[in-house]
Amino acid sequence: MGNDHLTPPTHATIDDVAREAGVSTATVSRALHHLPYVAESTRERVLEAAGRLRYVANPNASRLASGATSTVGVLAPVLTSWYTTEVVAGVEDVMAEAGYDLLISTADPEARERMLSGETRFRQRVDGVLLVDVMCREDGAQRLALLDVPVVVLGEEVHAVDSVSVDNIAGGAMAADHLVTLGHRHIAMMGGRSYARDAHDVPNDRAAGFRGALRRAGLALDPLLEVDGGFDIEGGRLAMHALLDLPSPPTGVFAMSDEMAFGVLQAMRERGLRPGVDVSVVGFDDHPVSEAIGLTTVRQPVRAIGRTGARLLLDHLEGSAEVDHHPMPLSLVIRASTGVPHSSP
Amino acid sequence: MGNDHLTPPTHATIDDVAREAGVSTATVSRALHHLPYVAESTRERVLEAAGRLRYVANPNASRLASGATSTVGVLAPVLTSWYTTEVVAGVEDVMAEAGYDLLISTADPEARERMLSGETRFRQRVDGVLLVDVMCREDGAQRLALLDVPVVVLGEEVHAVDSVSVDNIAGGAMAADHLVTLGHRHIAMMGGRSYARDAHDVPNDRAAGFRGALRRAGLALDPLLEVDGGFDIEGGRLAMHALLDLPSPPTGVFAMSDEMAFGVLQAMRERGLRPGVDVSVVGFDDHPVSEAIGLTTVRQPVRAIGRTGARLLLDHLEGSAEVDHHPMPLSLVIRASTGVPHSSP
DNA sequence: CTGAAAGCGCTTACAG
């Protein structure tokens, strides 16, 4: 109380600024947008008046009048996994700086279908769309290319629209090669069809790469050692317990995500087994916790994936028509969870 | 190609629907908003026409005309910590269902000041605001109460506006009591002033509760055992190494966040020390990884904090004027990282 | 370099 009684009950509009500066609203608009053909002295007067009135343009009015939304839509799996959060953070980094808002929507299967048919809540509300791990395939990408906004696809390689992804086949092979090189012969592979990765090429690609590398080493993947860990911690824990209950448990495990690998390590701890000694474990992602607990993993540049996708979308918003696939690098990070097999042949 | 040539190059507007249904735009608007005083037969005709034309109202036009934004602002520390992500996910759960968009903004110190003075990018763009761990204190809350949108504060107790938080003093005491009960006497406390928690009451409250509980047990906190772990993994690791380099290292450590505790465990692993045997560790949060690695911790209902805050804000948006503090419960989750002191007196 | 005016696509009193 006793404070600033002058606080306006409502916000200043462009008319207020025009009056204050003694010019028309058109001139105010031009001056504030730094458009050419405004006398320097006029511009200064407008800027000053706007500052005095603490004027901020009403975005709804601007957008309605100009047709631009200054918003990009992000369709992503539930923002619950570290991976997704981090990708979106990368997108946010770039888009915030460029002055775009993000409208984030959850990518369940129906949302995916609505997206492909252009029926999303994004309609009329965004200037462009980023799809995170939605898995459209080439036919989906062709439908996206027909939409009236530019679209960039993250997490898979397509060609009808811009895309950025890692080479999951190579990633699976890196994990296998590492375990084989250490001397492992009896190796398990843990994947899954999580909610987020339903109908996904990602696990399939990692599996294919993993199998291929084993094959090249003269090994085959024992069907008993191929398990579903649901891409989360608890799923990884349960699947690992099942593996350890086998008559002949594996000496090495490749978990297709670090979160599953955390569950694997938890199961080992529950049985008093030592990672890297009794059983070797390789994850995928390089979650921040992985370094802390010493998990060997295939690192993806998660945040950079988001940033790169955002930059590509900005290019399109500025008129670029180039369409390409942008591969991102993977690397193996070796830590304490892998070592030579305990009972080496 | 060869596909649907009829796809309209532009979106249907309310005028198109009105023409198609043979009514005025006013009637279309009323019918679509399920307002009273529209003949059932008319409503049906409008709904059908809108469906046929795949009409979606232009939100910018709606918002400009009605003055409502259907958006709530969320001011939160960098969306990089699990805690923040999870709170925001809880907010999103509730707000998405109520038909509100989220406009998320980063809460650095300048953003905090702009918020308190009503100068944010939220101006004119949101119907309400949720502050996550921004720490306004009572005087800040009084300024927020003067703003022209309702505000709910998460993470601290204030009274000028609605707030929801846990009792951090009690939480610090729970950690201390647990370690003392196990027989620990030489106990370290790891806090910090992270970017996110700068100028924060949270660490202070946890520290006060921790100290108070020690005092009640006839113990005092050795100043050498009070360290800064920066509220992240690496900071926790470094601080723990420093503690272990002390002439008389602690037998127990209370880290004020699970992520710091992960760093503590990493440092121990690097030195071959066993959690719960050589040194006992208590965290704070109950991060999903904590169960996997067996970290004893003070659990907060993080997602529920976000949900509760969102519901309170919705209440205000619907006209409620009640203002209250809403406490959320903490609980101690005992796991393998704590045990009786190795060299018990 | 600047202004008058139309228009963006809705919502909402105001009259019937």
Added chain:
DNA sequence: CTGAAAGCGCTTACAG
């Protein structure tokens, strides 16, 4: 129950 019309606050050709 329904329509004509004003108005929300901007932007942007179109003229000067």
